[in-house]
Every structure is written in structure tokens, then in C-alpha cells.
Amino acid sequence: MNNNKVSLVSLFTSFASIGAITFGGGYAMLPFLEREVCDKRAWIKNEELLDFYALGQCTPGIIAINVATYIGYKKRGFLGALFSSIGIIFPSIFIITIISALFINFQDNQYVISAVAGIKVVVCALIANSIYRLVKKSIIDKTTFSLFIIALICLFIFKINIYLLILLSIIAGLVIKKVKKELSHAK
């Protein structure tokens, strides 16, 4: 994969198109990112996208912007980061400007409310589909499966803070790596 082939303009247009169709931002953006950046453009692999979500979650800033910026940075350095993040905000500026200029009480319009309700359901289906693909690619052995189940239990039953979960996962990852290293030395 030749990194120089990705133009700044294509970074901008790709992320602008993602920004224009993402309802909800952050995790809701994942299915469209996968489709555009992994499948269509082949800029990064699905596993890398998951890394960028992990890093984007730990980096200060809005997660949707962080993920876009990581991808842009990876392809074209600082300028790539700039063009990707400006791409993702461009539709927001455009759409919100139009709505606030033309539609008074847009948020109270029953047709709009109902249309958005329909769209939100499909966003769930999209996320479900992406999660299935992610689980298949990243929950690959006993270790990752156990970590996944423990994280789910922490989130749903103990309702732990997301940053505590991140910290614990990092510690668990380091400990497992260390143990595996020791074991391979012992052999």
C-alpha cells in the first residue's frame, strides 16, 4: 500500500461524506468508516480501525474527530490529520447553517421527529452488523474472549466508569503480554 497515493482532497471528501450520513456520531460512525475507509478505499485494515477507536477513546477530544484524525495522520501526517478532521465537520456547518436559517422549530416538526426515529433504528442495525464483524476479527482466542466477557460484565452488571475500564484493560493487556513473554523464555 503506497501511502503517498492518498490525496488530501480524497481524505477531505471521504470524511465529509461520512460526516454527512452519520447520525449520532462516535460509535454510530463505525459502520460507515468501515465501509469507506477499510472496504472501499483500503486505507487501513479493520483491526487498525479498532486500534484507532481504542486510542481515540483514550485521547482527549471528541471520539469521532479523533478517529478521523488518526486515519488522516496515518495516511498523510499532520496535513492529513487536518484535512480529515475539517472534512468531518464540514457537513455539520453546512447543514446546521441551513436548518437555523430556513427551518424555524425544526426540532418540533413531527415529520422530522418521526423520520429521525426511523433512521435511529437503522443506525442500531448498522452498529449490530459492525459489532458482529468486529467480534469475528478481534475476539480470536481464549484470552481475547475472556477479556471481552469480563469487560461486558463490568459495563452491564457493575456499571463501572468507562475510564476505569480502559485503565484496567491496559493493565490486563500489559500483564498478559509480560506473562506470555516469561513463559516463552522459560521454554
Next chain:
Amino acid sequence: MTLFALFLCFLQIGAFSFGGGLAALPLIQQQVVTLNNWMSMSEFTDLIAIAEMTPGPIAVNSATFVGIHLFGIKGAIVATLGCILPSILFVAALGFLYNKYKKHYLLEGVLAGLRPAVVAMILSAGISIFLIAVFGTELNSFNIYAIIIFLCALYFMAIKKVNPILVLLLSGIIGGGFYIFMGLPI
């Protein structure tokens, strides 16, 4: 009240919000309603509704909305740029380290631990959106139509490989049409 103050305000929101989306809203409320009095609480409630109902990240939509409210399109551009500037700087620094040390065993360990947790977090975010879509915000109603649309959408996208954008558009039309014919939102 100046453009620069607006920029600084959203720069802080961009720098101190982790995770984004709904997590950034309390921070925006504090800056915009409580500290600076740029908006009343009811204007802020409208802001949340519009930011959730329009495409794009919620925090960015909010920044744009506050900017327009105060200074028109100039304000929108300044506020959103303030919002993304910290991301660009932090990510450029961390991205550099990630590219350089991706194969280092410590970073490999960190990422190996984070990956399953992130999948779990995405699953949990997906489930909470689903619960709200089906059972309402207070989780006290049951919406059979939402489940039907969910299953149809999943079938067409996952099995029939229909373009998700088309499905998204159709679901919006179905949602709007539902109100026209049934007289109630989905």
C-alpha cells in the same frame, strides 16, 4: 463577547471532553449556559434536539449551533475549529508514537488489552441506542414497529448487502410516512 472568547470556549470543550457525543453535552452546557450566559436553558434544550437529529458528531453540531446563534456563519466556523483543534494536536502527537512503536511489545500489550474492551464498549453503546429506540427514553413503552424495521434493516444490509445509505434514507422516508398515515411518530 467576542469571536475569540467563543473559540477559547470550544477549545476547552474539545480538550477536556473524553469520548464525545453525549458525554460532551454537560461540558457544553456549563460553558455556554452557566458560565457565559450565551444561551438560555430552553435554547440549550433545542440545541441538544437539533444536534441529535442532524447528521455529524453531536459535539460538533452543538459547536456549530452555538456559533451560528452568536455570530452567524463566522461563529459556526470559529466554534467548530476550536472544537477540533485539540484533537488534531493530541492525535498528531499520539499518532507519531503509535506509528513508531506499533511493534513494541509494551504498546502491543496495551492494545491487546484495549481491543476486547473497546468492542464491549461499542456493543454497550449500541444496546443503549437500541433500548431507547424500542422502549423509549424512559424505557416504559414498547415499539413493535421499531423492532420490525430493525430486523428488516439488518436482513437487507447484512445478508442482501444493500447499500446502508439507501437503507438509512428509506427508513427516514418510512418514519416520515408513518406519521402521515398513522398520525403518530414511530
